[in-house]
Amino acid sequence: MDSVLQYIQDHKQDFIADLVELLRIPSISAQRDHAADCRRAALYLIDLFNQIGLTVELRETAGHPIVLAKYVNDERLPTILIYGHYDVQPVDPLDLWKTPPFEPRIEGETIYARGATDNKGQFLAHIKAVEALLKVQGEMPVNVTFLLEGEEECASGNLEKFIKENKDELRCDVVVVSDTSMFAEGMPSICYGLRGICTEEIRVEGPNQDLHSGIYGGAVPNPAEELCRIIAQLKDAEGRITIPGFYDDVVPMEEWEREAFAALPFDEKQFKKALDLNGSHGESGYSNLEQRWARPTLEINGIFGGYTGEGSKTVLPGWAGAKFSMRLVPNQTPETIDRLFQNYVQRIAAEYVKVSFKPSGGAKAVVVPRDALFMDEAVEAIKKGFGREPVFIREGGSIPIVITYQEELGANTLLIGLGQADDNAHAPNEKFSLRDFM
Amino acid sequence: MDSVLQYIQDHKQDFIADLVELLRIPSISAQRDHAADCRRAALYLIDLFNQIGLTVELRETAGHPIVLAKYVNDERLPTILIYGHYDVQPVDPLDLWKTPPFEPRIEGETIYARGATDNKGQFLAHIKAVEALLKVQGEMPVNVTFLLEGEEECASGNLEKFIKENKDELRCDVVVVSDTSMFAEGMPSICYGLRGICTEEIRVEGPNQDLHSGIYGGAVPNPAEELCRIIAQLKDAEGRITIPGFYDDVVPMEEWEREAFAALPFDEKQFKKALDLNGSHGESGYSNLEQRWARPTLEINGIFGGYTGEGSKTVLPGWAGAKFSMRLVPNQTPETIDRLFQNYVQRIAAEYVKVSFKPSGGAKAVVVPRDALFMDEAVEAIKKGFGREPVFIREGGSIPIVITYQEELGANTLLIGLGQADDNAHAPNEKFSLRDFM
Numbered sequence: 001m002d003s004v005l006q007y008i009q010d011h012k013q014d015f016i017a018d019l020v021e022l023l024r025i026p027s028i029s030a031q032r033d034h035a036a037d038c039r040r041a042a043l044y045l046i047d048l049f050n051q052i053g054l055t056v057e058l059r060e061t062a063g064h065p066i067v068l069a070k071y072v073n074d075e076r077l078p079t080i081l082i083y084g085h086y087d088v089q090p091v092d093p094l095d096l097w098k099t100p101p102f103e104p105r106i107e108g109e110t111i112y113a114r115g116a117t118d119n120k121g122q123f124l125a126h127i128k129a130v131e132a133l134l135k136v137q138g139e140m141p142v143n144v145t146f147l148l149e150g151e152e153e154c155a156s157g158n159l160e161k162f163i164k165e166n167k168d169e170l171r172c173d174v175v176v177v178s179d180t181s182m183f184a185e186g187m188p189s190i191c192y193g194l195r196g197i198c199t200e201e202i203r204v205e206g207p208n209q210d211l212h213s214g215i216y217g218g219a220v221p222n223p224a225e226e227l228c229r230i231i232a233q234l235k236d237a238e239g240r241i242t243i244p245g246f247y248d249d250v251v252p253m254e255e256w257e258r259e260a261f262a263a264l265p266f267d268e269k270q271f272k273k274a275l276d277l278n279g280s281h282g283e284s285g286y287s288n289l290e291q292r293w294a295r296p297t298l299e300i301n302g303i304f305g306g307y308t309g310e311g312s313k314t315v316l317p318g319w320a321g322a323k324f325s326m327r328l329v330p331n332q333t334p335e336t337i338d339r340l341f342q343n344y345v346q347r348i349a350a351e352y353v354k355v356s357f358k359p360s361g362g363a364k365a366v367v368v369p370r371d372a373l374f375m376d377e378a379v380e381a382i383k384k385g386f387g388r389e390p391v392f393i394r395e396g397g398s399i400p401i402v403i404t405y406q407e408e409l410g411a412n413t414l415l416i417g418l419g420q421a422d423d424n425a426h427a428p429n430e431k432f433s434l435r436d437f438m
Numbered sequence: 439m440d441s442v443l444q445y446i447q448d449h450k451q452d453f454i455a456d457l458v459e460l461l462r463i464p465s466i467s468a469q470r471d472h473a474a475d476c477r478r479a480a481l482y483l484i485d486l487f488n489q490i491g492l493t494v495e496l497r498e499t500a501g502h503p504i505v506l507a508k509y510v511n512d513e514r515l516p517t518i519l520i521y522g523h524y525d526v527q528p529v530d531p532l533d534l535w536k537t538p539p540f541e542p543r544i545e546g547e548t549i550y551a552r553g554a555t556d557n558k559g560q561f562l563a564h565i566k567a568v569e570a571l572l573k574v575q576g577e578m579p580v581n582v583t584f585l586l587e588g589e590e591e592c593a594s595g596n597l598e599k600f601i602k603e604n605k606d607e608l609r610c611d612v613v614v615v616s617d618t619s620m621f622a623e624g625m626p627s628i629c630y631g632l633r634g635i636c637t638e639e640i641r642v643e644g645p646n647q648d649l650h651s652g653i654y655g656g657a658v659p660n661p662a663e664e665l666c667r668i669i670a671q672l673k674d675a676e677g678r679i680t681i682p683g684f685y686d687d688v689v690p691m692e693e694w695e696r697e698a699f700a701a702l703p704f705d706e707k708q709f710k711k712a713l714d715l716n717g718s719h720g721e722s723g724y725s726n727l728e729q730r731w732a733r734p735t736l737e738i739n740g741i742f743g744g745y746t747g748e749g750s751k752t753v754l755p756g757w758a759g760a761k762f763s764m765r766l767v768p769n770q771t772p773e774t775i776d777r778l779f780q781n782y783v784q785r786i787a788a789e790y791v792k793v794s795f796k797p798s799g800g801a802k803a804v805v806v807p808r809d810a811l812f813m814d815e816a817v818e819a820i821k822k823g824f825g826r827e828p829v830f831i832r833e834g835g836s837i838p839i840v841i842t843y844q845e846e847l848g849a850n851t852l853l854i855g856l857g858q859a860d861d862n863a864h865a866p867n868e869k870f871s872l873r874d875f876m
Binding site: 195201206228232275297305316317322327352 | 633635637639644645646647649650651652653654655656657658659660662663665666667669670671672673709713714715716717718719720721726729730733735737738739740741742743744745746747749750751752753754755758760761763765788789790798833834835836
């Protein structure tokens with residue numbers, strides 16, 4: 001392994017040069033006039049894979065193409081699928097960038113550019129690792145598949161279909177994704193859990209039109225008020241969700257997890273100060289990290305109704321609505337949670353309003369067991385590469401594609417974040433640590 | 439009086455011709471490019487007053503001019519001030535009008551045009567009454583002042599100042615306003631009460647920015663949720679407002695009023711059917727008309743926060759807000775009610791959110807005593823003109839200028855509506871009954 005690490009050290013400038021080239025390509029997937037740039041990024045990657053001797057193909061989809069590269073040593077050996085995405089977020093607001101987003105700037109050990117951490121820098125580290133292994137050792141003791149898509153930043157619209165249609169070709173024993181963050185700088189992390197999600201929108205209707213609040217007020221139900229009354233009944237004073245059955249399928253946290261979270265260097269005072277928050281909040285009996293990583297939630301994402309412009313307008317609105325997202329944990333399912341939510345809201349709504357629902361889908365939570373295949377190997381690799389044991393963390397967000405890998409390919413995903421939480425993903429002055437890259 | 443009525447009968451076509459001319463002028467006060475039309479309407483009225491021998495002046499304001507016409511018989515006689523407004527509402531949506539809004543169309547005994555009922559037709563009836571009296575009898579046993587403004591439909595921005603600055607000139611014993619509706623067709627009405635109003639806007643702030651509902655959800659207060667919790671505590675299960683002291687200054691309804699309201703031909707089933715409402719609603723212990731005319735209310739006029747566009751966005755909003763209007767009855771004052779509202783909301787808000795307020799003023803309620811000066815004369819006049827006794831009603835809306843007349847001129851206002859509730863004021867196909875006009 002030492003000679004492999006030496007190779008990496010010797011080729012630092014080449015690796016960085018390739019990263020810079022890749023970051024120069026404005027592969028913004030959500031913007032139609034950058035479609036050619038997305039294809040150009042894909043072709044650049046095909047060239048890279050060719051250079052290191054992998055079999056590689058550009059696979060068309062209804063949107064931006066997928067790059068599928070394969071290293072097959074022996075069909076009987078285990079296969080690792082490395083997932084990443086070559087598309088990037090839009091760059092607005094452009095005036096907040098210190099230097100242009102597609103002219104990579106290196107300052108000390110940091111590279112600034114759109115896509116640096118999300119996700120070009122992170123997946124390129126894996127490509128370079130494979131290059132080093134193959135150049136130095138001639139072969140690897142596993143098979144490797146790279147699946148790099150170009151639509152992650154615009155909802156991965158075609159990836160699930162591609163996976164379902166190419167299950168045999170994508171068969172693998174484990175998926176590795178580096179598209180998350182370390183818990184803190186210098187603290188390499190394995191994220192073994194993600195929350196699921198279930199989204200809903202409700203619309204409460206009162207009178208069949210907006211009315212004058214003077215002429216009608218007092219004798220007509222106000223749907224905005226009824227909406228608030230419903231929402232106020234969704235949680236109790238302890239911050240627990242009151243929907244009957246909501247927690248029935250929740251797998252309690254294990255003791256080692258609670259201990260591991262408690263051992264992390266998390267400063268709750270600092271967390272609150274950064275957000276200008278006072279007082280305590282959230283489900284009682286759980287720490288801040290537990291609340292965010294391992295407990296289900298119900299949040300209002302938006303609320304609307306009546307007159308929302310400047311000044312006052314004395315209207316009694318005909319309807320009001322709210323959007324919700326519920327974060328799920330194992331073994332909750334979006335289908336069950338959605339049904340429980342709808343039933344409860346219907347039940348507590350006053351007889352004099354009509355409530356309708358507009359669910360927009362969801363995804364289950366994921367927890368990779370601590371003893372999953374390759375978990376120990378990942379820990380060893382991180383120790384070698386970063387000089388210290390990784391911490392085990394969960395994240396509160398959802399990455400639906402991880403569920404697809406589990407359900408369609410039967411493979412767990414190891415989320416090994418190489419980025420930092422303050423890398424400005426999706427924001428101006430996105431950056432990536434070259435130390436982490438190396 | 440019979441010869442006066444005969445004169446009116448004989449001049450029906452002339453009166454209608456004048457109304458048509460006035461309705462042809464698109465005096466939309468809220469739209470800058472109709473400023474010249476507003477002035478044209480004022481000048482047309484000056485011409486009318488000149489023709490019947492009143493002293494009339496165009497009085498400039500910071501906005502559209504006021505027409506002030508005077509008939510002075512003897513300073514020692516009582517003076518009646520007749521108020522109206524020559525400006526009209528905008529005409530959107532134009533495509534719902536059967537014929538163009540400023541090309542008056544007469545169908546049977548109904549005239550269709552923007553401004554027909556609100557308010558050109560209604561105040562012109564008074565001008566024509568004065569014309570008939572003066573032409574037939576040569577004089578009137580009272581002094582009459584006409585105050586016709588051009589900014590009622592854009593908040594009467596300059597009228598209060600004008601009244602305050604010209605108190606002597608406007609001194610009167612009673613104000614007459616025909617800018618409301620009859621209770622029902624063929625049922626002439628004197629409106630002796632209007633509710634007051636107090637408007638507020640609250641803003642609830644949680645974290646200092648919008649957050650990702652996955653990464654932060656569960657450990658951070660959601661201001662939209664806190665807003666709902668506050669709103670849900672503003673009324674009890676009986677529909678009573680829970681703000682301490684809210685009802686302290688309320689003068690209870692008198693027994694004769696409750697009996698009079700109960701005797702009106704009001705069909706609550708029809709009311710609900712027209713609005714697609716089910717079940718009972720509102721403050722218990724009060725009838726529908728009592729709830730709308732004589733009880734104070736608290737209504738949400740608008741609610742807003744977070745993501746309100748299409749589909750779902752998993753944001754945990756940094757703030758949420760709502761607009762309220764509270765309708766007041768004697769002797770509540772907007773200042774006290776606003777203070778009570780703010781105190782209560784501050785007190786029930788959770789410690790972990792900040793609440794701020796943006797009041798936008800208000801007006802007290804008005805009730806004209808049954809034995810007020812000229813009330814009996816108004817009843818007699820209505821009996822003569824319409825062939826039946828008027829009913830005494832209140833209205834749920836607010837007309838702040840009525841308070842100004844009371845406070846600045848010391849005069850009560852008789853609200854004698856000549857319009858009908860279904861005249862489409864502020865809506866397409868506005869109309870006015872020529873029978874009521876005559």
